[in-house]
Amino acid sequence: MLTRRSPRSPGWLPxxxxxxxxxxxxxxLILRVTDVNPAVAQSQSIVAWRVDESPDLDPxxxxxxxxxxxxxxxxxxxxxxxxxxxxxxxxxxxAAHHDRIxxxxxxxxxxxxxxxxxAPEEFTDAAAIxxxxxxxxxxxAVCMGQADGAVNIWQWRADRQKGLDQLGKGADFVDLYxxxxxxxxxxxxxxxxLATPGADVVQNLVASGFGTLEPASVxxxxxxxxxxxxxxxxxxxRPFPAPDEFxxxxxxxxxxxxxxxxxxxxxxxRDGQKSVSSFVRLKVSDTTAGSFxxxxxxxxxxxxxxxxxxxxxxxxxxxVVVLVIPKRERPEEESA
Amino acid sequence: MTTNPSLQASGGGELWLIRAAVVAAGIELVxxxxxxxxxxxIPGISRVESPYRVTAEMxxxxxxxxxxxxxxxLGSMLWRGLAAGRFGWNAVAIAWFIGAAGATRLGLTSDSxxxxxxxxxxxxxxxxxxxxxxxxxxxxxxxxMSFALAGLHxxxxxxxxxxxxxxxxxxxxxLAEALAVLACIASPMLVRTExxxxxxxxxAGVALATFMALLASPATVKxxxxxxxxxxxxxxxxxxxxxxxxxxxxxxxxxxxxAPLALGLALLVLGGLGLHSSYQSGLVLLGxxxxxxxxxxxxxxxxxxxxxxxxxxxxxxPVAASWTPLHSAEC
Numbered sequence: 217m218l219t220r221r222s223p224r225s226p227g228w229l230p231x232x233x234x235x236x237x238x239x240x241x242x243x244x245l246i247l248r249v250t251d252v253n254p255a256v257a258q259s260q261s262i263v264a265w266r267v268d269e270s271p272d273l274d275p276x277x278x279x280x281x282x283x284x285x286x287x288x289x290x291x292x293x294x295x296x297x298x299x300x301x302x303x304x305x306x307x308x309x310x311a312a313h314h315d316r317i318x319x320x321x322x323x324x325x326x327x328x329x330x331x332x333x334x335a336p337e338e339f340t341d342a343a344a345i346x347x348x349x350x351x352x353x354x355x356x357a358v359c360m361g362q363a364d365g366a367v368n369i370w371q372w373r374a375d376r377q378k379g380l381d382q383l384g385k386g387a388d389f390v391d392l393y394x395x396x397x398x399x400x401x402x403x404x405x406x407x408x409x410l411a412t413p414g415a416d417v418v419q420n421l422v423a424s425g426f427g428t429l430e431p432a433s434v435x436x437x438x439x440x441x442x443x444x445x446x447x448x449x450x451x452x453x454r455p456f457p458a459p460d461e462f463x464x465x466x467x468x469x470x471x472x473x474x475x476x477x478x479x480x481x482x483x484x485x486r487d488g489q490k491s492v493s494s495f496v497r498l499k500v501s502d503t504t505a506g507s508f509x510x511x512x513x514x515x516x517x518x519x520x521x522x523x524x525x526x527x528x529x530x531x532x533x534x535x536v537v538v539l540v541i542p543k544r545e546r547p548e549e550e551s552a
Numbered sequence: 553m554t555t556n557p558s559l560q561a562s563g564g565g566e567l568w569l570i571r572a573a574v575v576a577a578g579i580e581l582v583x584x585x586x587x588x589x590x591x592x593x594i595p596g597i598s599r600v601e602s603p604y605r606v607t608a609e610m611x612x613x614x615x616x617x618x619x620x621x622x623x624x625x626l627g628s629m630l631w632r633g634l635a636a637g638r639f640g641w642n643a644v645a646i647a648w649f650i651g652a653a654g655a656t657r658l659g660l661t662s663d664s665x666x667x668x669x670x671x672x673x674x675x676x677x678x679x680x681x682x683x684x685x686x687x688x689x690x691x692x693x694x695x696x697m698s699f700a701l702a703g704l705h706x707x708x709x710x711x712x713x714x715x716x717x718x719x720x721x722x723x724x725x726x727l728a729e730a731l732a733v734l735a736c737i738a739s740p741m742l743v744r745t746e747x748x749x750x751x752x753x754x755x756a757g758v759a760l761a762t763f764m765a766l767l768a769s770p771a772t773v774k775x776x777x778x779x780x781x782x783x784x785x786x787x788x789x790x791x792x793x794x795x796x797x798x799x800x801x802x803x804x805x806x807x808x809x810x811a812p813l814a815l816g817l818a819l820l821v822l823g824g825l826g827l828h829s830s831y832q833s834g835l836v837l838l839g840x841x842x843x844x845x846x847x848x849x850x851x852x853x854x855x856x857x858x859x860x861x862x863x864x865x866x867x868x869x870p871v872a873a874s875w876t877p878l879h880s881a882e883c
Contacts, residue, residue, distance in 0.1 A: 233568070240572075240624070244616035254619050255831035256657050258667055258706065289784065292771045302771065494779070531675055531700075 261497040262286045262474065264311035264318055266504045271312055271319050273440035275449035280321050283310040288476055290491035296359070296426065300489040304478045307343075307493070313500060316456040318466050320345060320498075322476060323449045330481025331374035331443075339481035340375035343441075343450050346475040347498070349422070349462050355473050355495055360423040368463040369421040369429070370437045372450050374481070377417045377441055417441075418452060422462040435459030468502040566632075569625040570815050570842050576618035577822040577835055584611030585780050590772075615831075622834040626650060629841060642844065645676035649837055653830040667707035670833040674699055677837060680844035681816075691738040692843060695820060698731030699836060702782060702826030725826075726786050732825050733787060736795035739802040742813060751804035759797025763789050782825035816842035 247254065263284075271277040285308035292302025308323045322343050333340045348356050349366040356365025418439035423429040435458075441450035458465040464472060473495040479485035588608040630646045652669035655661040678696035682689040705724040765773045766789035774785035777792070785792070799817065807814040819839030823832045 237572075240617055240620050243620045244613055247616045247620070248613055254623065254657060255829050255834075256653065256663070256666065257829045258663065258670070258827035258833065261663060289778075291775060291778070299771075494775075534675075534679060 261499050262309050262311050264313050264498060264500045266501060267312045267314050270314045273438055273451050273453060275321060275440065275442045275451045279312060280310055283312055285310045288493045288496055290478060290493050293488050293490050293492050296488050298487055298489045301485050301491045303480050303483045304491040307476050307478060311498060317453055318456065320452045321449060323447060324478050325446055326448050326480055327446045328482035329443050331378045333375045339484055339486045340373050341448060341481045342371060342373040342479040344369055344371040344477040345452055347464050348473050349464055351464060351470055351472045358475050358495055360426055360429060362425050366422055366424045366462045369423060370452050371419045371421060372417060372439045372441055374441060380417055432463060433460065435463055466500050468500050470500055472498045474498040566625055566629055567811065569621060570838060573618055573621035573625055573838060574815055574818045576614050576621055579614040580611055580618050581780060581822055583607060584615055586776065589779065619831050622838055625838055626834060641676045642680050645673040649673040666830060667827055670827060671700055671703040671707055673837055674840065677840040677844065681840050684844055685742060688741045691735045691741055694731045694735035694738060698728040698735060699825060701728035706827040725784060728825060729783055729786050733791055733795045736799040739799050743802055743805040745805055745809055748805060751801045754804055755797045755801030758800040759793040762796045763793035766792060780824065782828065812842045812845045
């Protein structure tokens with residue numbers, strides 16, 4: 217019988233409690249100092265599978281049908297003005313890498329195509345990806361990073377893509393953005409990097425906190441968006457090596473944090489008014505895709521139905537067995 | 553009302569550990585998940601950088617303390633149960649979780665293994681907790697099912713598992729949240745004392761504060777709900793107000809008369825809905841173990857009710873004696 221008088225069962229006497237607390241505190245301190253976290257995150261993770269053929273910048277490349285899309289929830293941005301957004305409930309993200317280039321395919325539902333921002337009341341659809349400059353256990357603030365934790369932001373804009381697509385195709389010059397005539401573009405004339413003509417579709421930006429967002433001095437992020445059936449699909453692509461210390465270096469086997477933002481031009485989203493996610497994990501896998509079937513296949517729903525039904529039946533059966541079988545009378549209860 | 557003196561034991565072995573874990577996890581929740589996470593977004597926070605860093609460091613330390621306490625509490629319960637020769641489903645559930653969490657941390661198994669292990673462990677522990685509260689088990693059943701559904705939503709999005717079955721049904725998360733909210737609203741069913749004024753007033757205060765906060769700044773509060781409790785905020789403000797008020801009333805009502813119930817509910821709240829980290833999943837499991845432990849049998853491994861055959865008491869002496877029972881009355 218358990219007894220406190222036994223030399224091996226002294227119980228939680230005050231002295232032992234103090235000793236135990238000291239042990240816990242010491243262990244915690246050691247873990248903190250060595251930055252060893254016994255727990256592991258269980259948040260969503262997007263896996264960038266290695267693929268045998270390059271998806272290029274085609275959002276509809278066949279390889280994307282073979283990779284599961286992760287649904288990442290979005291919410292409105294309420295930290296700084298202009299606040300708001302949140303009208304896009306989620307983005308679906310898939311990732312792959314080929315020949316040491318990382319590809320991220322971001323897809324979301326948008327009932328209206330907005331790719332013009334020529335008038336004050338017009339706003340464009342856009343999407344952005346934010347990745348901390350350094351991968352590791354310490355995640356910077358999701359809102360533009362922090363002083364000791366820079367973030368790299370890739371922003372794709374529909375108006376920018378349209379402007380660049382149509383440059384040199386005989387379109388009405390002044391209606392396009394970006395253009396090359398400074399007469400109609402004071403920001404460009406003033407040297408605003410965000411209005412730079414000839415730039416890439418995706419703006420490559422870095423930030424280390426509020427008010428520090430600026431174009432990256434080096435490095436190019438490629439991108440291409442496509443709108444069809446009320447869906448935007450945008451592919452971002454960047455080589456693994458980091459151009460500088462403010463941008464992440466991707467390697468197989470490493471994990472990164474990544475956050476997403478979407479602007480719905482029809483709803484007046486611009487600047488801080490957007491739908492944003494928190495950080496989720498991005499794993500650059502050293503496994504080649506192809507060992508699994510296509511996500512969203514026809515059999516998907518029925519497979520889920522079978523799994524959930526089987527789980528429900530098993531749990532109910534188990535619960536019935538545990539709950540219905542009468543409890544044994546314990547000697548202690550009888551004596552009590 | 554049945555008041556079990558053993559449940560009031562403040563010095564019982566694992567009960568004391570669980571209480572310490574609740575305190576540490578509570579500090580971690582408030583300081584790390586709430587204060588520093590929101591303060592970092594305040595423009596000009598750098599002007600008070602030193603106090604901010606000290607506060608954040610305290611929160612991190614509380615986190616590590618809570619992690620250690622959760623591991624020790626679960627490990628000690630498993631050890632004591634196994635030493636007593638009780639190899640019930642609860643022991644399997646805890647061993648499964650500890651093994652999967654440790655193996656995943658060491659890189660021996662995948663995240664998906666851990667995710668499914670957590671869901672499986674919770675479902676295995678649930679009936680034991682339900683049996684303790686027959687016939688008032690509805691709140692615990694609702695919470696268990698909501699956690700399982702939210703866990704499924706996350707588990708199927710880890711490492712491409714969902715690619716086998718197709719995308720997870722989109723309604724899983726809202727359904728899980730609805731069940732969690734219902735569990736909170738139904739939680740006063742667990743109170744077996746007469747309604748006292750103080751818990752009632754505090755519960756009403758929590759409800760009012762929640763409602764006002766959600767009205768004043770719905771986006772910020774919903775983000776905090778999502779971060780801290782895994783609730784996405786699908787429903788109107790008054791629903792969450794009633795739910796949190798009811799939960800506060802329940803926890804306070806049974807704090808002195810049914811400590812394991814109060815601690816168990818606190819741990820479920822601290823762990824949150826769905827899968828966030830093995831630490832928070834550990835809190836939920838510990839909460840279910842605490843809920844399953846409200847058995848007035850101070851000298852037994854009461855948290856393992858499915859034991860096949862009680863061993864002779866003499867068998868407890870050499871191995872199990874290193875830990876006092878959860879509800880020891882000797883404090």
